[in-house]
Amino acid sequence: KNQVEQSPQSLIILEGKNCTLQCNYTVSPFSNLRWYKQDTGRGPVSLTIMTFSENTKSNGRYTATLDADTKQSSLHITASQLSDSASYICVVGLNTGGFKTIFGAGTRLFVKA
Amino acid sequence: GAGVSQSPSNKVTEKGKDVELRCDPISGHTALYWYRQRLGQGLEFLIYFQGNSAPDKSGLPSDRFSAERTGESVSTLTIQRTQQEDSAVYLCASSSRSLAASYEQYFGPGTRLTVT
Numbered sequence: 001k002n003q004v005e006q007s008p009q010s011l012i013i014l015e016g017k018n019c020t021l022q023c024n025y026t027v028s029p030f031s032n033l034r035w036y037k038q039d040t041g042r043g044p045v046s047l048t049i050m051t052f053s054e055n056t057k058s059n060g061r062y063t064a065t066l067d068a069d070t071k072q073s074s075l076h077i078t079a080s081q082l083s084d085s086a087s088y089i090c091v092v093g094l095n096t097g098g099f100k101t102i103f104g105a106g107t108r109l110f111v112k113a
Numbered sequence: 114g115a116g117v118s119q120s121p122s123n124k125v126t127e128k129g130k131d132v133e134l135r136c137d138p139i140s141g142h143t144a145l146y147w148y149r150q151r152l153g154q155g156l157e158f159l160i161y162f163q164g165n166s167a168p169d170k171s172g173l174p175s176d177r178f179s180a181e182r183t184g185e186s187v188s189t190l191t192i193q194r195t196q197q198e199d200s201a202v203y204l205c206a207s208s209s210r211s212l213a214a215s216y217e218q219y220f221g222p223g224t225r226l227t228v229t
Contacts, residue, residue, distance in 0.1 A: 043220030
C-alpha cells in the first residue's frame with residue numbers, strides 16, 4: 001500500500017533553534033518527493049522538490065534530504081523564526097505516467113519566542 | 114502572474130443542499146487537482162484532470178461528488194445533498210506540462226465549506 005508517514009505529529013521549538021522533520025514512505029514506483037509549508041488557513045506552498053537522483057535540496061533556511069534506498073526524507077529548518085510556525089507536508093509522486101501523489105498528514109511546527 | 118484562485122472562499126450551507134465550488138487554475142496549466150482537508154487532518158486526494166478529462170476519480174468519496182473541467186481551464190466541484198461530514202476545506206491545485214515544473218502543484222487558498 002502506498003503510504004507517506006511523517007514524524008513527529010507536532011513539535012514546539014524556541015525561536016532561533018534548528019529542527020528536523022521526518023518523512024518515511026512506501027510508495028512505488030517512486031517519481032519525486034516534495035515538501036510543502038502550509039500556513040493556517042492557506043493552501044500549501046512548495047519548499048523543495050527532489051527526484052530519485054537528488055539527495056539534498058536547499059531553499060534558504062530549509063534543507064531537504066532524500067535517501068531513496070531507505071525511502072526516507074527529512075526537512076531541516078535552520079535558525080527558526082516565528083513565521084516558520086506552520087504545517088509541513090511531505091508529498092510523494094508516483095511514476096505512473098500521470099500526476100498521482102500521496103500526501104503525508106503533516107508535522108505541525110510551533111515556534112515560540 | 115495570477116495564481117490559482119478559488120471561489121467562494123467560504124460557504125455555509127444547510128444539510129441536503131447542493132453546492133458548487135469553483136477553481137481557476139494558473140493559465141496554461143494542463144493538470145488540475147481537487148483535495149479535501151478536514152480540520153486538523155492531512156490533504157485527501159479527490160480527483161485530477163489532465164486537460165478536460167479525469168483519468169483518476171478514485172478519491173471521490175461518494176456518488177454525491179462530481180467534478181468537471183471545461184476549456185482546459187475552470188473546474189467545478191459539485192457536492193449534491195450535502196452532509197455534515199462534507200464540512201472541510203476544499204483545495205484546488207494546478208500543474209504545468211513542462212518536464213521540470215510538472216512535479217510542482219500550485220495551490221489555491223481553498224474554499225471552507227460548512228454544512229449545518
